[in-house]
Amino acid sequence: MALIKCENVSIGYEGQTVVRDLNFQINPGDYLCIVGENGSGKSTLVKSLLGLKSVEGGRIVFGDGLKQNEIGYLPQQTDVQKDFPASVYEVVLSGRLNSRGLKPFYTAADKQQAYEKMEILGIRDLAKQCFRDLSGGQRQRVLLARALCATKTLLLLDEPVTGLDPIVTAEFYQLISRINRDSGIAVVMVSHDIESAVEYASHILHLQEKVLFFGTAEDYRRSRVGRTFLGGDRND
Amino acid sequence: MIETLIEMLSYPFMVRAFIVGAMVALCSALLGVSLVLKRYSMIGDGLSHVGFGALAAAAALNAAPLAVAIPVVILAAVLLLRISGNSQIKGDAAIALISTSSLAAGVMVISLSTGMNTDVYNYMFGSILAMSGEDVVLSVILSAVVLVLFIFFYQKIFAITFDETFARATGVKAGLYNTLIAVLTAVTIVLGMRMMGALLISSLIIFPALTSMRVCRTFRGVVISAAAVSVVCFAAGITVSYLCAAPAGASVVMANIAVLVIFAVIGALRNLGTRSR
Incomplete structure (x- = not known):
């Protein structure tokens, strides 16, 4: 059973719908990266998952014993x-x-x-x-x-490597991978850094007004969207 | 020295001022730590001006000053907090707007009714004679309430002060605690302002927290130190005020400035020490 399941979710920001028809799910042990440009609705989605913001349509279902307030949240620093x-x-x-x-x-x-x-x-x-x-x-x-x-089951990280230097960033990514692997805690990470996302994550959710892509990182690499955003040198 | 203290405390009005002041100093220091860290310092200042307007209106209407001022200032506190959380109007501008408006309204009311007189001066800069037996009872009850709530909700207050988004995400009702802090601050300010003065009461909220932050490195340390600094500075200030016949509010603020400077120097020296190691 999925930890979190989004069914036809629409979310908005100050009265404007940013993303619509959002369908995806997070299973125990997954490592999902949410990527997309600024203003594509990543942070708003995070707030909705945490229950800090209500959704405009559809529903977010929590399962497998996860309660909404038991998400391990790493916010951006203030x-x-x-x-x-x-x-x-x-x-x-x-x-x-x-x-x-x-x-x-x-x-x-x-x-x-x-x-x-x-x-x-x-x-x-x-x-x-x-x-x-x-x-x-x-x-x-x-x-x-x-x-x-x-949390015991799910970490939610909002742009966790912003402002870190490259070495510390790499260490941080490896740390997250280790936690995900060793303790089976599912990870949801919002990120700008698509290349690292594909390298470390098991699943990718690419947002741009709607879901451009949702699936495994492997499939994303091969998809048209993935090839466009990962740059020409990866086209094979 | 001890004789002067005994002499000072032989006057009932001094004892009342001492009790009310120490209690208000304690409460405002505790609440101040959270307000200062959350960048809400100006709310204290805004509320004291609203309090001035309310006291002036109460005097003109011949109503009991606290019965009018406490509800009005609580209302203003809740309003100011809402405004600070609203991105449409910038919080600092809104607070300045509300505080100058209430100040102007208060001055208008006074000059049209009784005329500008010593009462106005006392509201602005405080009077040690202003404390009644009723104030003593109220201030003791208030500080008991603040202390109990502060200890009981200490962990939650820490969480919402440090990181409100995280606290809300883990199910802490941040809005409720923010309102609680604002309401308690409002009552504290109204109780203290007639002694400290509308223009000076916010110093009791801001100074102890800032002073303690120079030296303390944990939240708990800052809270305990702020409470101690605040009460000690009040006692020192009021003693000086008695000895030199100076206004109480200004004397307490001077004591707070002195301690802030001392703590800042200690903090700076310690930073130098750790860096050279």
Whole structure:
């Protein structure tokens, strides 16, 4: 059964429909990249998946035990965070909030989860560091650890490599692949970078007012859309 | 030194001012951390001007000042928060608009009714004599409410302050907590403004948070430090105000400035130290 299934979904932004007739699904363990130009509706789709924005038509169905608030979300970084006084530990731990309900304090199990996720991402020794003192790549790892704290099944990453240098970007992509492979967590990534998307993802969703392509990365490479966007040198 | 303190606290009006001020300082520091970090500092300033207008209207109507001012300022707080979240009108311009409008309305009401007099001066710059027994009771209740809510919702307040989108995505009702913070801020401002003055009360919200951010590196550290700094600065300010017969509000702000400078220097020295290592 699919974790998320979009059936004839239309989404809009400030009264204008950006994408219509959206049909796709995300299965456990998938690695889906959503690509498309600016304004093609990628970010709006992410907000709809998270329930921050209602859809104009169609429906988004959650299955396989996934609740909407159990998506591990990695948002784009905000200005507020640039000088925010918070320790890495505090930030990561806040990912456990969705399992707390109204209970005010974290339990020992929550804290252990936070340390485990920091361990996985290799930031355990940064726990006491201040978030604002970290490099761009370290910050993304912290926010990824927080996202992992919030989910067991699905990560949703919104342009996670924006502003990272090429080496850190490659490391980050490999990290995501490893998490996807080792723990079976499905990954949905919004990206500008079509070449890396095809390299790492199992599935591609290409948006431009409608769905230009949805299918496996392998098929995308061979498709007309894929060949156009990946550049002439890949035409074979 | 101790004798002066005992003498100071032998006046009932000083005791009332001390209790109300310390409570207001504590609440505004806690709320201020979230407001400053979320870039909502100007809301405090806007609300105090709305409060001025409401107090002026209450005086002209011979109504109880708090009974008029508290609901009006709460309404303004909710409104300002909506405007800040709305991309159509830029938040800072809207706040300036509302605060100058209320200030103008307040001045008009006063000059047409009682005329510009010492009352206006007291509203603007605060008076230590303004606190009644009723204010003491209200301020103790308010700070108990703020403290309990702050501790109970601390983790959620952290989450929505640090990253509202993530918090909402994980099911935190951010709008509800934002409104809660705005409402509590409104009540805090109305309680404190007659002592601190409409023009100076927002300093209690902004200074402690900014001061603590110079030195503290965790959110919890900033919160605890802000609360302590705020209460200590208030106590120091009001003592100076008593000794020098200076206005209370201005003295408290001066104490806050002094501590901000000290913390900024400590922060800068520590940064130098870590860099040279």
